[in-house]
Amino acid sequence: MHNNVFIDYYVYDYSDNLYHCNLFYTFWQRQGIKANYWPNFGWMRKPLHEFIQEEAKKRGNIFGIYGIGQRALILNDPKMVREISIKELHKFPIRFGGYMGKTSMVHSLFMMPANDDWKRIRTIVSPAFTSGKLKAMITPINRILDNFVRNLDKHGESGEMFDVKIYTSALTMDVIASCAYGIEVDSISESDHPLVKHAQRILSLDVSITQAICFVMPFFGKLLNLDPFDRKSAKYFDDLTFKIIDERLKMRNQQSKDLIGLMVEQTLNDQSESNEVDKNERKLKGISREEIAGQGIIFFLAGYDTTNVTLCHTIYYLIKHPEWQDKLYDELCAQDSPLDYESLRSLPVLNGVICETLRLKPPLITIQRTAHEDTTLLNTGIKIPAETSIIFHPHIIHRMPEYFPDPESFKPERFIGENSMESSNAYMPFGIGNRLCVGMRFAQNELRAAIAQLILHYRLIPDPNLKLEYFRGNVILSPKQMMIRIAKR
Numbered sequence: 433m434h435n436n437v438f439i440d441y442y443v444y445d446y447s448d449n450l451y452h453c454n455l456f457y458t459f460w461q462r463q464g465i466k467a468n469y470w471p472n473f474g475w476m477r478k479p480l481h482e483f484i485q486e487e488a489k490k491r492g493n494i495f496g497i498y499g500i501g502q503r504a505l506i507l508n509d510p511k512m513v514r515e516i517s518i519k520e521l522h523k524f525p526i527r528f529g530g531y532m533g534k535t536s537m538v539h540s541l542f543m544m545p546a547n548d549d550w551k552r553i554r555t556i557v558s559p560a561f562t563s564g565k566l567k568a569m570i571t572p573i574n575r576i577l578d579n580f581v582r583n584l585d586k587h588g589e590s591g592e593m594f595d596v597k598i599y600t601s602a603l604t605m606d607v608i609a610s611c612a613y614g615i616e617v618d619s620i621s622e623s624d625h626p627l628v629k630h631a632q633r634i635l636s637l638d639v640s641i642t643q644a645i646c647f648v649m650p651f652f653g654k655l656l657n658l659d660p661f662d663r664k665s666a667k668y669f670d671d672l673t674f675k676i677i678d679e680r681l682k683m684r685n686q687q688s689k690d691l692i693g694l695m696v697e698q699t700l701n702d703q704s705e706s707n708e709v710d711k712n713e714r715k716l717k718g719i720s721r722e723e724i725a726g727q728g729i730i731f732f733l734a735g736y737d738t739t740n741v742t743l744c745h746t747i748y749y750l751i752k753h754p755e756w757q758d759k760l761y762d763e764l765c766a767q768d769s770p771l772d773y774e775s776l777r778s779l780p781v782l783n784g785v786i787c788e789t790l791r792l793k794p795p796l797i798t799i800q801r802t803a804h805e806d807t808t809l810l811n812t813g814i815k816i817p818a819e820t821s822i823i824f825h826p827h828i829i830h831r832m833p834e835y836f837p838d839p840e841s842f843k844p845e846r847f848i849g850e851n852s853m854e855s856s857n858a859y860m861p862f863g864i865g866n867r868l869c870v871g872m873r874f875a876q877n878e879l880r881a882a883i884a885q886l887i888l889h890y891r892l893i894p895d896p897n898l899k900l901e902y903f904r905g906n907v908i909l910s911p912k913q914m915m916i917r918i919a920k921r
């Protein structure tokens with residue numbers, strides 16, 4: 433037996449003998465870490481959060497898993513997660529270990545390793561989410577919310593049961609289309625709009641065979657020249673972005689309010705040299721067209737369904753806990769000033785309800801950090817070979833009773849007042865550390881405005897029998913539908 437635990441860190445060669453196979457699939461066990469001796473594909477047959485809960489109950493907070501030619505360490509210890517996400521980010525700079533194909537998504541902040549290119553692009557993207565820019569975005573959001581409320585009128589009058597997710601999905605898609613691309617669309621009445629059709633192709637929620645190969649067997653994905661997302665639809669968003677860039681370059685003196693325009697605007701701030709597009713490099717100052725396209729499409733991916741499912745789950749908990757719906761309605765009605773960006777931020781009940789919903793139902797089930805080179809995990813002595821992922825689960829960490837007493841109960845008071853748990857080491861619905869979601873404040877802004885308008889106009893009818901079913905294998909905690917009743921206020 434080899435003494436060097438790093439001896440087999442390269443992807444397993446299937447032409448090799450049984451001895452090397454044994455080395456690979458006993459890697460964690462040889463370090464005293466619990467693990468199966470084979471890949472477990474149970475996550476493809478059931479909702480992912482149910483699968484990881486079952487695995488955590490069997491093996492605890494730290495255990496190993498194997499894929500085909502891959503290994504990962506599950507680490508659901510919030511203190512250790514915080515340390516590798518902040519102090520040791522340089523050792524685990526890669527956010528996603530799967531194969532993302534050749535679309536512009538590989539240029540997105542979400543997919544890029546935390547290197548100099550990532551810092552450069554984040555510097556350009558971050559100003560799009562300042563308080564001033566978010567205040568400006570509330571105007572198109574409110575306009576879309578007016579349409580959202582009107583679309584619910586017929587259900588409020590009839591009292592019939594309906595799938596509210598159809599409407600929350602349209603709301604979040606319309607907001608992203610407007611705020612990312614500057615395109616006004618009504619997804620409910622314009623379901624055949626190209627943007628809606630291509631977005632729905634990319635945002636399919638049941639995990640596909642192609643995605644499973646790219647995410648679990650990335651070397652096969654690369655070998656077979658696969659893309660985890662629809663190529664035709666990805667190209668549509670690339671072409672759309674390039675067209676918008678050209679339009680924004682012609683409108684230099686007009687201030688943009690959408691993400692693409694704001695990124696272009698950032699490249700034009702320095703007037704010391706020409707910022708015309710280089711015909712060969714296809715670059716603007718500091719960022720390429722493809723990199724801008726990558727930010728746009730990942731903003732759609734990361735911001736559409738995560739916000740949608742959080743809105744759905746907030747509605748779910750307000751139906752299950754009508755006393756909190758009443759408290760929220762009273763708080764909203766007591767406001768003398770308009771419900772703008774600043775006032776929505778300061779409402780304790782509204783923000784407590786959202787935070788507690790994000791604790792119980794964090795939209796992203798798993799978060800990864802992948803090692804750039806051979807390393808040792810903090811002070812544990814656990815060897816982590818290069819290209820091995822550390823995976824943690826907010827869905828598990830948010831339910832640890834030592835951090836959140838009575839963890840399964842919906843208690844928004846946890847996040848209200850001076851002792852709010854929002855700063856807890858174990859609270860990470862938007863990620864943690866330097867790779868915290870760049871669009872977090874935008875998502876919070878949209879959620880506050882949407883929930884406030886919904887509760888002001890409609891009462892959500894309590895339903896003790898309301899249950900949610902989830903898509904299998906998806907990293908987004910997305911219910912398939914949510915059948916509810918509402919009444920006009």
